[in-house]
Amino acid sequence: MSNRVIIVGGGLNGAALALALASAGQPSLLVDALPPETRADPAFDGRAYALALSSQRMLAALGLWRELAGKAERIAHVKVADGRPNSGVCGPHLHFNADELDGEGAGFMLEDRHLRPALLAAIAGQKLITHLAPAKVVTQNSGPNTASITLDDGRKFEGALLVGCDGRASAVAARAGIARQGHDYGQIALVCALTHEKPHNGTAYQLFLPAGPLAILPLKGNRCSIVWSESASRATAIAALNDADYMAALRPVFGNFLGEISLCGARFSYPLSLTLATELTRPRLALVGDAAHGIHPLAGQGLNLGLRDVASLAEVISDATRRGEDLGGALVLARYARWRRSDIAANSIVTDGVNHLFSNDNPILRAGRSLGLGVVNAWPGLRRYLMAEAAGLHGTLPRLMQGQAL
DSSP, rough: OOOOEEOOOOSSHHHHHHHHHHHOOOOEEEOOOHHHHHSTTTTSSSEEEEEHHHHHHHHTTTTTTTHHHGGOOOOOEEEEOOOTTTTTTSSSSSEGGGTTTTTSSSEEEHHHHHHHHHHHHHHHOTTTEEOOOOOOOEEEEOSSSSSEETTSSEEEESSEEEEEEEOOOOOHHHHHTOEEEEEEEEEEEEEEEEEEEEOTEEEEEEEETTTTEEEEEEETTTTEEEEEEEEHHHHHHHSSSSSHHHHHHHHHHSSSSSSSSSEEEEEEEEEEEEEEEEEEEEEEEEOOGGTEEEEOOOOGGGHHHHHHHHHHHHHHHHHHHHHTOTTSHHHHHHHHHHHHHHHHHHHHHHHHHHHHHHHSHHHHHHHHHHHHHHHHOOHHHHHHHHHHHTTOOOSSSOOGGTTTTO
């Protein structure tokens, strides 16, 4: 099938791309190294995602939000502070009220254990998607008219375009000779869900502590997800503790502003780094999501950035097909790269810069940071602009991100 798109990587972005293409009548081959039952396991990934409003609209356009809506928590407020351990939000801080965005809200919190199975179920019911899992790609080639892959069992497949959705250590990018730039933050994110005594009222907190940011993200009920970034050495030691000692280490950092807290479910840890592919495309090849850009998790923009890749590439392919163009041709792929380049660069620079600026205890920088947060909070126009930016409402949005069909 020469017009087929070959997608390598069956994570969130790979699955979303296959569904987006299918919604436009475009067939795809989705190759995943992991079996579906592994990805569908609730213990596979402990993260929760801050879905921007534009990302939620995309999931709605793909027919997924009806099932997910009851499992998502609307983000009603976002509070950002230059914090201290055990202090919560105190002193000058930035407060985003989602009702300022015409009442639509800034986005939603959704746990991976709900999103991933919904994507897999939708794929299973879609005839235009051929899902090979588990299957491992061992070689790939890009010819003048087709892209091809060979699996570890010897099977070969051809298509018009090969898309790498295979994560930060993308083998697709490496086999294509695409270099990467970036650095290790020397931090590890400790992730878990907590129950707490007092209601969170839909408020997300981003506290910048000397060792790294602490995100406290509202989930359904009196629960929250935390992303606790610490130095690699301290985080490794904390991760090795039993649950009781882990909570004893967390409580002085978290504080008591939500009352008593307790662990709810498994604990996870993820090393943090910045890794950017130097090219988004090569002949008959495109990169999407973490394969193109792995950024710091502060502000929760990683998945949103990947979904914007998905929506943009799906639209470029869909429009090219309607015009009778070669969907894997150089002109088509150049449109995708132009569309995504500035957004990726801006998010990478901002998250990297903010992490470096706030992850220290320099008293002069602390004073300047607090002053800056207070000034932005007192400037309604700028505050609303930043809220709309975080909600993914700025720039030339793909149709799916506007809630429209391809």
